[in-house]
Structure formats: structure tokens, C-alpha cells
Amino acid sequence: MFAWFRRRYLDLLGSIYIYNEYRGYTSIDRVLQAVRVRAPDDHALIAAIEQHRADERKHYQMFQRWFQLQGRMPLAVDRTCGHIDRFVEIMFGRTIDALDTQAVIDDDAQFEKLCRVISLTEQRGYKQVHILLLHPAVLRDKVLTRIFRIIEKDEPSHWAPYDGWLRAHGKREPRWWERAIDTFIHSELLFLKLPVLFLNPFVRRRTDWADAGEALPDVQAPAVA
Template structure:
């Protein structure tokens, strides 16, 4: 029984991370569009965000390979399980796909708000990975442990460019509502959505991979997702 619980927990956890990593790097494409339009000469910021995008893509590929090694497809999840999806919806009042990129480009207050949302999301992700590295189910899976160690190493550089931009602009500090929203989304996922998903035996699995329809982009081309060779693709 314990083995079945462990496998189900890891299945749910991996599916949530796969969705969020894919959503992360595709959403960053919108951020890059805004930054390149607003600050085309700020090459350091653009390069940092491009690296963020590449890392998110790399993390997605690692989770995809983890599922391929297990011989199963991830659970079919939607934006209800995405941290950045929920954050944007609650702060901007619309989904990521309906976010007005031109308005974010034109208005400093909206771009500042977006930077705070991304930074808080990445900091939350770092704290969650720290907790998962101590989780006994996660620790029982060496491949998954390597994935989360890579993510832990990468995460601090992900919120740094947005924090730096806000500091240079002397932007207003995080609003209490933004921090409360971050906490609410995390609690909602951890204590409500994850248990419901765990206990739902009828949840269908995906029939394709989230990146199947991705367009190739200059900031991060699609990497092949073949089997994992020990000590190679999972480690920097």
C-alpha cells in the first residue's frame, strides 16, 4: 500500500511541476516581448530573462524525461494548477493568454506589477523545492532528487533580474495583497487541489506532451527529450 501511495504522490507532484515549468517558459516569452519593446538597450536584463527562459525549458525537459523513464504520461492538468496562472488571474483580473502585452509595455505600473508577480512566484518555487528535497517520497527517487537539486541551484538567478529592475526604478515595495495572494495560491494548491487530485482515480492522462505545439524561438529552441543517461542531462 505504501508503495502505491508513494507512486501516486510522485505522479501528481511530477505532473504539477511539468505543467508549471512548461507554463513558465512559454509565459516568459511574453515578458521578453515587453522588455525588448520597453528597454531594447538593457541588454543585461534581456540576457538574464533569456537565461531564465532557457532554465525553465530545461526543467520542463527533465520532468518529461522522468515520466518517459517511468513509462507513463503525466496527468492532464490545466491552469487551475499553475501558480503563475493563478497569480496573474488574481492580480491582473485576466488569464496569461488574455493579458494585454501592449498595456504592460506602455504602463510602468503594470510592468512593475508583473515583475513583482514573477519574483514572488520564483521565490515561492525555491522555498517549495527546499521542502521537497527533505520529503521522504522524493528522497526515495534518485532521478527526481537530481532534478530538484538542479532547480534549487537555478532558482535564485530567476528572481534576481526582476528584483534588480525594481530596485533600479525605486519601484514601490511588494503590496500586502500581492504577498497574501502568493500565500493563498500556495495554500490552495497544497491543501485543496493536490489532495483532490491525489484521490481522484478517474483523472485522465495526457495523450501528448505540452511542448508538442511549441514554436521554435530564438531564446530557447526545443530540446530533444530522450532517455536520461546517469549523470548527464540531469546535472549541470
């Protein structure tokens, strides 16, 4: 019975992470589009965000490989389990896919808000990885532990370019209510959505990979086997 609970927990954990990593790097494409138009000569900022995008893609591929090694597909979780999805919906009143990229390009306040959302999301992810690397169920899976160790190493550089832009342009840091929204989204997933998914026997598995058909060069992910 304990073995089943552990497998189910890791199955859900991996499924939620691979979804969030996919949404992460595809969302950063929108950020890069905005930055390249707003600040085409800020090569350092563009390079930092490109590296963030590459890391998120790499993390996605590592979780993809983890599932492939087990011979199964991730569970079909959706944007209700996506931290950045929920944060953008609350802060902008629309989904990531419906976000008006041109408005973000044209309006400093919109871009500033997006930078804070991304920074808080990445810092939340870093804190969560620390917690997971103390979890016995995770530590018993050597491949998954290696994946989280790599994420732990990569993560601190991910909020740096956004915080740097805010400081360089005299913008404010996140306020208590923005941090409270971040905490609410995390708690909602941890204490409501995860238990519901855990107990739901009808959650189906994906039939294809989220990146199927992408006309993008693969990023070489570290071996996790």
C-alpha cells in the same frame, strides 16, 4: 499500500511541476516581448530574462524525461494548478493567455506589477524545492532528487532580474497583501487541489506533450537518468 500512495504522490507532483515549468517558459516569452520593446538597449536585463526562460525550458525537459523513463505521460492537470496562472488571474483579472502584452509594454504600473508577480512566484518555488528535498518520498527517487537539486541551484537567479528592475526604477517591493495572495495560492494547491486530485481516480493522462509542435530549438537539459 504505502508504495501506491508514494507513486500516486510523485505522479501528481511531477505532473504539477511539468505543467508549471511549461507555463513558466511560455509566459516568459510575453515578458521578453515587452522588455525588448520597452528597453531594447538594456542587454543585461534581456540576457538575464533569456536565461530564466532557458532554465524553465530545461526544467520542463527534465520532468519530461522523468516521465519517459517511467513509460507514462503526466496527468492532465490544468491552469488551476498553475501558480503563475492563478497569480496573474488574481492580480490582472484575466488569464495569462488573455493578458494584454501591449498594455504591459505601454504602462509602467502594469509592468511593475508583473515583475512583482514573477519575483514572488519564483521565490515561492525556491522555498518549495527546499521542502521537497527533505521529503522521504522524493529522496527515494534518485532521478527526481537530481532534478530538484538542479532547480534548487538555478532558482535564485530567476527573481533577480525582476527585483533588479524594480530597484533600478525606484519601484516598491511587494506589500503584505501581495505576499498574502502568494501564500493563499500555494495553500489552496497544497491543502485543497492536491488532495482532491490525489483521491480522484478519473484524472486522465495527457495524450501529447505540452510542447508538441513547438517551432523552437531544444535546450540541452542535463541527463537525469
